[in-house]
Amino acid sequence: MQDDALDVTGPSEIRRAGVDLNGLMTVLGKHLYSTPVVALRELVQNAHDSLLRRRLEQPGWQEAGRIEVRGDAANGIVRIIDTGAGLTQQEIHDYLATVGVGYTRGLRQAGADDEGLIGMFGLGFLSAFVLARRVTVRTTSYQQPALGHCYVSSNAEQYTVSPMPARAVGTEVVLELHPGYAHLAQESRLRDILARYCALLGEPIHIGQDPRAVNPEPPPWRPRAGVALHPLQAQRRALEFAAQFERSFEPIACMPLGAGVQSDAVGLLWVQDGATYGTSDNRNLSVFVRGMLLDDDARDLLPPWAGFIGGVIESGRLTPTASREDLQRDDIYHAVQHALSEALIDGLAGIAMQQPEAWRRILARHNEALLGASLCDERLFSLLLEHVRIPSSHGDVKAGELRSGGAVHVILDSGGGFEEMLFRAMGVPVAHGNRYAVVPFLRRWAQAKGVRLVELGTEQGNRALFRTDTLPEVELDWLQTHLGDGEQLLPAHFSPLELPVVVVPDRDAELKRRLEDDENNKRVSTAALRLARQFTARITARSPTRLYLNLDNPAVRALLAAMRADHPQAAAAARLLRSVKVILGAQGRAQDDGVASGDLNRAFGGIADAVQQMLQAR
Template structure:
């Protein structure tokens, strides 16, 4: 009815449905349950150190598996739980003691839990969970919690035990393998490698996380010789790099001097190409592995880099299997990139042998990396090699008489031209070569001649004019659809040269029907705005060399007697076609056969005696 006030009601919660979503669908793998339980044990130990003056000086977490009984027990020497804490924290979804404890505590960077959800993961792998606990606040009392689904539970008094907690999982049949202690050691050795509290598997005498990471300095590491420090870093990197041997390691942060993130990066000893992406980065938040494929924290150009970092500022998602893309995340990306750039420069200065290996393994990838940062370009400009017709050369070795030549394809007259001139031609069709050389010339001077572009052709060929009648005759006798351009160019021994118009090829490719299907309308308008200024009427230019004696003689003969000039013109055209078959992408043998036949016929016509015999 009109005028009735709105009623305030409380939304209902289907706890069973919520438990199903949280307990079975929040995590991508059941292995996470083991991590979450060890995390809870760690936080309980940290809490006890903060709150209990009598806390043990040598805390520990023990994980015991019994594959025959299909059970896993996680035992800690932490605070334990009182009856009220079991109801308030253990049995209430979304409420965790750690979150409140973190506020204002000096040890907050060691506390891992945040959401009060981790205990639910136990029900993903267990058909029954039993918690036996004695609190340091009531050392003479014990409690036993038991639940098969996390929704209903029983709680009963139990004999007091050593202060701390035992969480026992009666595993579901499909997860029975988790009870194997070798399996537990592998899984927890990966997840808990940086945890400060020692973790023991079964009766093992040594913890699975015995060695602190290199960036957690102690009095011994401060006075450590640099060579020993590098060996220790490489040993640590080898534990995490699954595919390659690390060549060298670089600390994070190498330059920024900040405490977060901290870690280690390394260069992999595996060859890469420009499009290779072997990045791998393991991220630990407060000592616990959250993401072992956080490659997006590494720069996109660093396809040959692996790393491990830990942070107290990166924020996990609720599942604790990914990181929130917030300001701390972006700050970490920047710190890692800075550390990597500074680290590579340090390796170049201090470890020449390792630097040579890096250049040898990752030359092509480094060509692209140099374009991403001015400091990288300065570091690499005279080090990386550019693929060329004369092999892989440094950019300075490509420069001849102030010019660097770069081709956008291979074969045909382009190769012949530069072989005759003795000039190396950079392979502009290879990854990052063209933009690298453009930037190199801008910084170091000289000219970049891009063969097949209008600007590059103007630098190679001095265009000249001919009477229309002579130009028409050359087009009729020599061309196969190319635009005929009279010119002077070196070497004079080369009578003619076909240069494909790379800009026309680009125009045709971008404006094709297939491009319409792949490109959005907005992008297509921009593309066509760019290509509108390109003359795509001819796919190639046929440069006729007026410095060549044979070409001058051909034109002189044509002016006097066109019929007498035609055999020589046919011979030149056949030679042109023969050279073009080197780039015949379709592999059509008829072009080669036709060119060879035309050469034979032209020779016969040029030799009077042979012509007479042919007429008999």
């Protein structure tokens, strides 16, 4: 490896680092960084800051900066070369060899914080020893362009600094990789890593001799001097940029994030094309701090309802942790959270107004998620009020299409049952309240529209559906004996009049029964069980189902007339009606809801018996 021979021109000075590093490399390699390849990011960051430092301190230097990363797979060597400020011999001792002290941090503290400098903790160079068994640094400072220096160390604790012939101003860091990281010397691997971490850096980064930088284009939110794009061109460019970062889905439409008073974050958000359900969480947010990728899974910055959103943002004020792979949850973090939420709400409204085709795709892909999102913000609710669709007995329809007779009806049960059968007979659509966010959305929708919401299965909902009436006690007893199977029989008037009887589960009584089941006690937490029982304690012991008898139905009226006249076939007619009751009660109900196959068989048999008895009597 002649290229890496130490071309020194004087005696080497052996020194020890400015801190005891015993155990620190283990912390860096195994605990501070989630993956060792982050070390490459740290070294490129140092090269980037060196270029900015040179521009700050050498105003006459007008050349284009360059960072070059070369891989030598045959020998397991990686080189990071920059045309930045370089280092003097004293700066090598002060900044390369002293943990926790960095020149960049000093510049930022001196007032250069707005220049795009990245370094913060003075740990970046030390990360080289996570990857390398030996690190060599050849450098020439712009302050002493006639002098060159060579730093060499194998463990970061002890190092040598030797004079060497001057080279072009800048720095070359040579990593002789540990065998376990030798694959990182492949230039294709280096390109993949640095294209991800350095996509937003302003200084061009080249892999090997490739003339194309891995970061050739600025992001859409950075205006290019002298370039004005038509809105359609801008949309296309934004979608192309988003596609580079969206791991799983095609972006449908993009939304800008602009800086504000409380948040300096800028970037791009987009709606994913993959279909989602209410609780799907495909949030995908990459956060760049001063142009360097810090966290590509910062989903917690996005609002919880935004499970269909991706994005890329950058900020100079977000504070990274020591590993620079996560963010500190401080006031700036929460300000960015708020800014992202506002940008999403404004952005969705903008798409609805300006991109109708994209808006239709968004509604088709994410209807259920948007149904829940509309409950999180009044502006979202207003935006989606007339657009989201509700699952119902008539398919997915807009809330306005559920209105019937001045009311909207919703089934609270998941098993179909009497409500769906009843409304199918009436020809009235009924919403499926067991589906995600349907009930709370319809409650708000009904309030906004001044429409009555009937929640079927509740006491209030049943009162709206069935207008109860009275019968003499003796008649009730006869009907209970001939029609009942333990239900509470209630004479009533309801539609359609063609329906003679309806069996209605008492949801409150069902809840009380389930909570008092010993097996359920084992599955419900003590605190939740205590709260639930405070509610069910107010429910008196009563039949788990109610039998509503339709006094407007011709068959029921004929039965009552026969009973009052003591007609010999009244009992047979009642038995026939009872069988109809059992069959109707079985509609959409599971066996554990009280209608077993044996009950149905007996009901069918009862119909045959009643018909035969009535025919024989004639």
